[in-house]
Amino acid sequence: MRKLISTLAITGLTLGVAGTAVAGSHGDMIKEGQDVYHGKSRGNCIACHEISDPIANQAGNVGPMMIAMKARYPNKAELRAQIWDATAKNPLSIMPPMGKHNILTEDEIDAVVEYIYQY
Numbered sequence: 001m002r003k004l005i006s007t008l009a010i011t012g013l014t015l016g017v018a019g020t021a022v023a024g025s026h027g028d029m030i031k032e033g034q035d036v037y038h039g040k041s042r043g044n045c046i047a048c049h050e051i052s053d054p055i056a057n058q059a060g061n062v063g064p065m066m067i068a069m070k071a072r073y074p075n076k077a078e079l080r081a082q083i084w085d086a087t088a089k090n091p092l093s094i095m096p097p098m099g100k101h102n103i104l105t106e107d108e109i110d111a112v113v114e115y116i117y118q119y
Contacts, residue, residue: 033115
């Protein structure tokens, strides 16, 4: 019994530490997504899409506004797929296939999804 309690205590401590690490990395991921979204050398999403982020300036209006993303994409995987290759659903889309054409890495796409999903 004592061994079981010790094991559970160690497991609980490990899970607590892991949970803290995950929370920190999620914040880092959102910051990376923000950098990619606004960065002219990587995603440059801001050139076409308006977002209500206070750092946004000179947002484009060619693509849809980044608003109510959780309501529009209740399944994050669908939002990610849209960024990865918008032409899959709409062959006439003017949005570059960010993943398919290796414009963004898989990690950068994940970060952008996390960033815009909060709007």
